[in-house]
Amino acid sequence: MKALKFLTRTRNGRSLDWTDWLSYVYLTLGLFLMFGPVIWLVGSSFKTEAALNEFPPSFLPYGQKAVAVPGEEKMKPVYRIKLPDGTVKELPEVRRIGLMATHIDPARPDEPIRVNVKDREPVREFKLATENYTDLGGKIQFGTYLWNSVFITLVATILTLLFNSMAAFALSKYKFKGRTSVFLLILGTLMVPPAIVLVPNFLVVSELGMLNSLWGVIWPAIATPTGVFLLRQYMLTIPDELLDAARMDHASEWQIYWRIVLPLAAPALAVLAIFSVMWRWNDFLWPLIVLSKNEKFTLQLALNAFQGDLVTQWNYLLAMTVITLLPITIVFAFLQKYITQGIASAGVK
Amino acid sequence: MASLQLKNVVKDFGSAKVIRGVNLDVHDGEFVVFVGPSGCGKSTLLRMICGLEDITSGELFIDGTRANEIRAADRGLAMVFQSYALYPHMTVYQNMAFGLENIGTPKDQVKSKVDAAAKLLRLDTLLERKPTQLSGGQRQRVAIGRSIVREPKIFLFDEPLSNLDAELRVSMRGEITGLHRRLGATMIYVTHDQVEAMTMADKIVVLRSGNIEQVGTPLDLYNRPDNKFVAGFIGSPQMNFVPVTAGHGDNIVTDHGATFAMRTESKPASGTALTLGVRPEHLTLEATQGAIALPMTVTGVEQLGGHSLLYGTLPGSKAGAEGPRITAQVAGQVSTKIGETATVYAAPDVCRLFATDGNEQAVR
Numbered sequence: 001m002k003a004l005k006f007l008t009r010t011r012n013g014r015s016l017d018w019t020d021w022l023s024y025v026y027l028t029l030g031l032f033l034m035f036g037p038v039i040w041l042v043g044s045s046f047k048t049e050a051a052l053n054e055f056p057p058s059f060l061p062y063g064q065k066a067v068a069v070p071g072e073e074k075m076k077p078v079y080r081i082k083l084p085d086g087t088v089k090e091l092p093e094v095r096r097i098g099l100m101a102t103h104i105d106p107a108r109p110d111e112p113i114r115v116n117v118k119d120r121e122p123v124r125e126f127k128l129a130t131e132n133y134t135d136l137g138g139k140i141q142f143g144t145y146l147w148n149s150v151f152i153t154l155v156a157t158i159l160t161l162l163f164n165s166m167a168a169f170a171l172s173k174y175k176f177k178g179r180t181s182v183f184l185l186i187l188g189t190l191m192v193p194p195a196i197v198l199v200p201n202f203l204v205v206s207e208l209g210m211l212n213s214l215w216g217v218i219w220p221a222i223a224t225p226t227g228v229f230l231l232r233q234y235m236l237t238i239p240d241e242l243l244d245a246a247r248m249d250h251a252s253e254w255q256i257y258w259r260i261v262l263p264l265a266a267p268a269l270a271v272l273a274i275f276s277v278m279w280r281w282n283d284f285l286w287p288l289i290v291l292s293k294n295e296k297f298t299l300q301l302a303l304n305a306f307q308g309d310l311v312t313q314w315n316y317l318l319a320m321t322v323i324t325l326l327p328i329t330i331v332f333a334f335l336q337k338y339i340t341q342g343i344a345s346a347g348v349k
Numbered sequence: 350m351a352s353l354q355l356k357n358v359v360k361d362f363g364s365a366k367v368i369r370g371v372n373l374d375v376h377d378g379e380f381v382v383f384v385g386p387s388g389c390g391k392s393t394l395l396r397m398i399c400g401l402e403d404i405t406s407g408e409l410f411i412d413g414t415r416a417n418e419i420r421a422a423d424r425g426l427a428m429v430f431q432s433y434a435l436y437p438h439m440t441v442y443q444n445m446a447f448g449l450e451n452i453g454t455p456k457d458q459v460k461s462k463v464d465a466a467a468k469l470l471r472l473d474t475l476l477e478r479k480p481t482q483l484s485g486g487q488r489q490r491v492a493i494g495r496s497i498v499r500e501p502k503i504f505l506f507d508e509p510l511s512n513l514d515a516e517l518r519v520s521m522r523g524e525i526t527g528l529h530r531r532l533g534a535t536m537i538y539v540t541h542d543q544v545e546a547m548t549m550a551d552k553i554v555v556l557r558s559g560n561i562e563q564v565g566t567p568l569d570l571y572n573r574p575d576n577k578f579v580a581g582f583i584g585s586p587q588m589n590f591v592p593v594t595a596g597h598g599d600n601i602v603t604d605h606g607a608t609f610a611m612r613t614e615s616k617p618a619s620g621t622a623l624t625l626g627v628r629p630e631h632l633t634l635e636a637t638q639g640a641i642a643l644p645m646t647v648t649g650v651e652q653l654g655g656h657s658l659l660y661g662t663l664p665g666s667k668a669g670a671e672g673p674r675i676t677a678q679v680a681g682q683v684s685t686k687i688g689e690t691a692t693v694y695a696a697p698d699v700c701r702l703f704a705t706d707g708n709e710q711a712v713r
Contacts, residue, residue: 241430241431241432241434242434244396244401244421245434246436247401248426248427249448249495249499250452251422251447251448251451255451264438
C-alpha cells in the first residue's frame with residue numbers, strides 16, 4: 001500500500017501535468033530500450049534450441065509437452081490429434097515414418113493409433129529449458145573457465161589496489177623532484193589507445209614466457225593510470241598532519257601507508273576495486289591474445305568459442321551469457337552507491 | 350624533562366628565508382610561548398624543533414646533545430597539532446596506544462599507560478569512541494593524551510586551541526596550564542593569540558618574519574617592550590602610537606602642538622622624529638599634574654558596563670589632515686557622544702618612546 005502511494009505521488013498532489021506524461025513516456029521508452037534486450041536474453045536463455053529457431057519467435061519460453069511412455073526410454077512429444085471419429089485427443093508420438101505418425105495412449109499401450117501428420121498439431125506449454133544451464137557443466141569445462149575468470153579477476157584486482165595505491169601514496173604524499181612530471185606521464189598513457197600497445201605488450205609477455213598462463217593476463221593489466229589518478233586525488237585530501245603525527249608516533253613509512261593512509265582511502269579503494277572487477281571480468285581482447293589453450297580460457301573466451309564456424313548452439317551460448325553477466329550485475333546492484341560516492345569525492349565528475 | 354637550545358637556527362625554503370638565525374634557551378620545566386602574526390615562522394620553528402622540518406643551518410640541542418640529525422620520532426618530543434591529527438579510523442584508545450605499540454611496548458604496559466593518561470584527562474569513559482563522535486574539547490584532550498602516554502621530554506603545541514569556541518578556549522587554557530603544573534614538563538606552545546600568550550606563558554618569544562623580536566616574561570613584554578612591534582603586539586586593545594618630535598632638553602612636542610616633559614636616557618637630539626606609545630588603559634579623562642593631553646574627536650564609543658572604550662582621532666599636523674587614531678579604555682561609564690571632542694590624559698612615566706628608524710627600538 002505504502003509503495004503504491006509512493007509510486008503514484010504527483011507534484012503538489014494535483015493530477016498529472018502534460019510534462020509529467022512526457023517524462024513518463026520518455027522514461028518508459030528508455031526502460032524498454034535499456035532493459036528490453038536483457039529481458040529478451042534471460043527469457044531466451046530458457047528456451048530449447050528448437051524454440052529459439054521458431055519463427056515468429058515467442059516472448060516466453062514455450063516448449064512442446066512431453067510425457068513418459070511405458071516401454072520407451074525417452075520422454076515423448078505430445079500432439080493434439082483429430083481422430084477419424086471426430087474426437088480430439090492429446091497423445092504422445094512414439095514414432096513417425098514419412099507422413100504417418102504412430103501415437104499411443106499411455107492408458108492403453110497395446111493399441112497404437114496411426115495418424116496423418118496433417119491431422120495433428122503439437123501441444124505447447126510454458127516450459128523452462130533449465131537443461132541449458134545444467135548441461136553446461138558437461139558440455140564444456142565450465143568449472144575450469146569459471147575458475148580462470150575468478151582467479152584473474154580477484155588476483156588482478158588485489159594487485160591493482162596494492163600497486164596503484166602505493167604509486168598514489170608516493171605521488172600524493174612525498175615531495176620529490178619530477179613528481180608532477182611522473183604523474184603527468186602516468187596520466188598521459190591514458191591517451192594511448194590500447195590497440196597501439198597490444199603488440200609491444202604481447203612481445204613482452206611472450207619473452208617472459210607467460211603466454212598461455214593466467215599471469216600473462218594479470219600482470220599487464222594491474223597498473224592502471226585511472227586507478228593511480230583516482231587514488232591520488234583522494235589521498236590528497238588526507239591531511240599531512242596525520243602523517244606527521246604518525247611519524248612522531250614512531251611509525252615507519254610502510255606503517256604510515258598500511259595503517260593510516262590505506263584505511264582512510266577505503267572509499268576510493270572500493271571504487272577502484274569495483275572498476276577493476278568489471279574490467280578484468282569483461283576483458284576479452286587481451287585474454288584472447290595471450291590464452292590460446294582451451295583449458296586456460298576465461299568465461300568470455302569460452303563464450304566466443306561457442307560460436308562455431310558452422311553450428312552455433314544458441315541455447316547454451318545464451319545461458320552462458322547470462323551467467324557471465326551475473327557477477328557484474330550483483331557488483332553494480334550492491335556497490336553502486338560507493339561508485340557515485342567515490343567518484344564524487346575523487347573530484348572526477 | 351629537558352632543556353632546549355637553538356643556536357643561530359636558519360630555515361630556507363628555496364630562496365625564501367623563513368627563519369633568519371634564531372637563538373633561544375628554553376630551561377627545564379618552562380612554559381614557553383611562541384607568539385607572532387601569521388606567517389612569522391613560529392609554526393615552522395616548532396616543526397624544526399620536533400624534526401618534521403630540516404634545519405638549514407644552525408644547531409639544535411636537546412638536553413645538551415645536538416639533535417639536528419635525530420629523527421623526529423627519536424627526539425623524545427611530543428607534538429599536539431592544530432587540527433589534532435587524530436587517526437579517524439581508530440578509537441580513542443587505539444589513537445593513544447598507536448605510538449606505544451610502534452615501539453614494541455608490551456600490551457599490559459600500553460594499557461596501564463593509556464588508562465592513566467585517560468584518567469588524568471577525564472577520557473576514561475570515551476576510550477571506545479571514534480574521534481568523530483567526540484566534541485572539540487574532547488578531541489583536544491585526546492590529542493594531548495596521545496602525547497602524554499609517550500612521556501616526552503618536551504611537549505610541543507601548535508596552536509591547539511584555535512579550532513575551539515571562545516568559551517571552551519578559556520577552559521582548555523586552564524587545563525593546559527594545570528597539566529603543566531602537574532607534570533612539571535617543559536612545554537613549547539605556539540599561538541597567534543596574545544591573550545593566550547599572556548595568560549599561559551612563563552616566557553614569551555615574540556617572532557616577526559623569522560626573527561625573534563623579544564624574549565621575556567609576559568609582564569616584561571607588557572611593561573618594557575623592546576620595540577614598537579612588540580609594544581603593538583602585546584596588550585589588548587592595541588597600544589596607541591602618536592608621532593612626536595624631540596624638543597629642547599626633556600621636552601617632547603606632539604604633531605598637534607602639545608608639549609610635555611619626558612626623561613629619556615639617550616637624550617635624542619632636538620628635532621628627532623619619535624613615536625610615543627600609550628596603552629589605552631593608561632589614558633584617563635581626568636587631568637593630572639604633568640600629564641600629556643590628547644584632545645581627540647570621538648568617532649566611536651563602546652560601553653561595556655565596567656569600562657568603556659572611546660575611539661577617536663587626534664588633530665593632524667596640518668589643518669584638514671587626519672591625525673593618528675587613538676583608543677582609550679576608561680573606567681566606568683561615559684556620557685561622551687560621537688562627534689564631540691574628548692581630551693584624554695596620560696602620565697608620562699607609563700608612556701614609551703620609540704625611534705622612527707628601521708627597527709623602531711624603544712628609546713624609553
